[in-house]
Amino acid sequence: MSLASRVPSFAPARPEEILKPAKPWFVVLTLALALVANTLPTSGVALALKPDFVALTLLYWCIQAPRYVGVGVSWTLGLVMDVVDATLFGQHALAYAVLAYGAEYFRRRVLRFPLWQQAVQVAFLLAACALLVLAVRVIGGAPLPRWTYAVPPIVGALLWPPLTVVLQWPQRPTRSSSTF
Amino acid sequence: MRPIPAEPPPIFRRGPSPLARVTFLGLASIVLLFADARFRYLEDVRHAAGAILFPLQRLVRVPGEALDSVAAYFASKRDLERENERLKSELIAQSPAAQGYAPVRDENARLKALAGLKARHAEGSTVVQVLYTGRDPFAQKLFVSRGSESGLVAGSAVIDEHGVVGQLTRVHPTMSEVTLVTDKDHAVPVKVERSGVRSVLFGAGAGRAPELRFTPPSADIRVGDRLVTSGLDGTYPPGLAVAQVTGVERETGQMFARIECAPLGGVDRSETLLVLAPPVALPPRPEEPSEADPARKGGRAKARRGG
Numbered sequence: 001m002s003l004a005s006r007v008p009s010f011a012p013a014r015p016e017e018i019l020k021p022a023k024p025w026f027v028v029l030t031l032a033l034a035l036v037a038n039t040l041p042t043s044g045v046a047l048a049l050k051p052d053f054v055a056l057t058l059l060y061w062c063i064q065a066p067r068y069v070g071v072g073v074s075w076t077l078g079l080v081m082d083v084v085d086a087t088l089f090g091q092h093a094l095a096y097a098v099l100a101y102g103a104e105y106f107r108r109r110v111l112r113f114p115l116w117q118q119a120v121q122v123a124f125l126l127a128a129c130a131l132l133v134l135a136v137r138v139i140g141g142a143p144l145p146r147w148t149y150a151v152p153p154i155v156g157a158l159l160w161p162p163l164t165v166v167l168q169w170p171q172r173p174t175r176s177s178s179t180f
Numbered sequence: 181m182r183p184i185p186a187e188p189p190p191i192f193r194r195g196p197s198p199l200a201r202v203t204f205l206g207l208a209s210i211v212l213l214f215a216d217a218r219f220r221y222l223e224d225v226r227h228a229a230g231a232i233l234f235p236l237q238r239l240v241r242v243p244g245e246a247l248d249s250v251a252a253y254f255a256s257k258r259d260l261e262r263e264n265e266r267l268k269s270e271l272i273a274q275s276p277a278a279q280g281y282a283p284v285r286d287e288n289a290r291l292k293a294l295a296g297l298k299a300r301h302a303e304g305s306t307v308v309q310v311l312y313t314g315r316d317p318f319a320q321k322l323f324v325s326r327g328s329e330s331g332l333v334a335g336s337a338v339i340d341e342h343g344v345v346g347q348l349t350r351v352h353p354t355m356s357e358v359t360l361v362t363d364k365d366h367a368v369p370v371k372v373e374r375s376g377v378r379s380v381l382f383g384a385g386a387g388r389a390p391e392l393r394f395t396p397p398s399a400d401i402r403v404g405d406r407l408v409t410s411g412l413d414g415t416y417p418p419g420l421a422v423a424q425v426t427g428v429e430r431e432t433g434q435m436f437a438r439i440e441c442a443p444l445g446g447v448d449r450s451e452t453l454l455v456l457a458p459p460v461a462l463p464p465r466p467e468e469p470s471e472a473d474p475a476r477k478g479g480r481a482k483a484r485r486g487g
């Protein structure tokens with residue numbers, strides 16, 4: 001069997017395709033990479049556009065691998081993010097825990113939709129997450145941010161389709177075993 | 181007849197339900213938020229977590245940095261020539277000031293010795309690299325590459341080649357957090373270089389111009405004026421460039437003028453910064469009478485430590 005036939009096509013999985021279970025090391029690796037992506041030095045427009053990669057990756061794994069990643073893992077990673085970002089302790093933790101809880105209900109139906117419709121629903125979840133952070137900070141005495149505060153959740157939602165394709169690639173069945 | 185059990189049999193035991201978990205962890209987060217925001221109980225936890233996390237972050241960044249250094253090695257000759265040209269011209273432009281500096285410093289030291297004044301700032305400073313910028317849209321922060329192991333202490337001023345960038349607000353063992361002058365909770369006591377008018381420059385948050393607040397409309401401040409630190413707070417040494425006035429609005433009927441400024445230091449650009457040695461402790465503040473004199477507040481306001 002040649003290598004080419006073993007490698008799945010670089011497109012989103014069809015709903016009827018049965019994915020292989022996610023490997024724990026891959027989940028950990030992607031979350032670590034998301035954490036690094038969040039801390040890359042950016043400024044200006046790039047900073048205003050930059051989505052929360054950790055939230056996005058957590059959301060993906062909450063939907064795809066709920067046995068590994070759930071409310072507890074999300075909360076813990078939120079605390080890590082609070083240390084890394086020097087924000088108030090518990091701010092990201094609260095937001096990510098609620099995000100994971102949202103994903104818990106979301107995941108039963110979301111995989112039926114085409115990717116761009118999933119992205120719309122992801123936008124709502126990320127926006128809810130951002131609103132929660134906003135509420136925490138405004139209660140804590142911060143001023144209202146500018147309108148650009150609404151941009152990262154939208155960028156995050158736009159990144160959902162490519163992220164899904166990349167993250168589910170190792171889970172795709174090899175082509176030889178999935179001839180329809 | 182036996183009642184039908186309400187719970188499913190424990191084949192798929194998965195711990196408490198997500199709703200129970202999110203409620204519990206949500207409450208825990210709120211407790212943490214209060215403990216951190218109100219009482220700052222958790223600084224030790226933060227330092228401990230940081231001590232574990234930051235070396236890992238560094239490690240992950242090594243491949244990228246290696247790539248960068250390879251790219252820098254092959255940087256084109258023209259780029260290097262151009263940069264060399266620019267550096268030379270900058271050097272020439274600054275040489276009068278540099279040549280004049282030594283005699284002025286000596287004279288200053290003599291005069292101070294004559295007047296019996298102590299040096300207000302210790303010698304020595306530390307060069308640091310910017311590691312990453314804070315993602316928090318509510319605060320303007322940077323993270324730099326040295327920490328308490330290199331002798332940095334919270335409260336030190338951070339500058340670049342053009343002016344003040346901010347001050348260290350939290351020092352971890354191997355890295356530190358810089359609150360920028362544009363942060364909403366940051367204030368620098370400044371004076372106008374031209375006229376000597378004292379005021380305080382308040383940051384206004386991301387994307388908004390810092391302002392001189394509580395300045396009367398009659399103050400001698402014009403567009404284009406350079407603001408330098410006045411050194412009244414004991415945090416910033418006097419005479420560092422901070423900002424340039426970009427707009428002055430004097431509306432009749434308003435108590436204060438609205439004065440917008442643009443920071444001179446590369447708060448969102450510079451990659452290499454200089455942390456100045458911590459200020460020599462000022463003598464303790466005298467007891468104030470119960471009603472503070474409002475006229476002196478502007479000049480005496482302390483730079484608030486970022487929060």
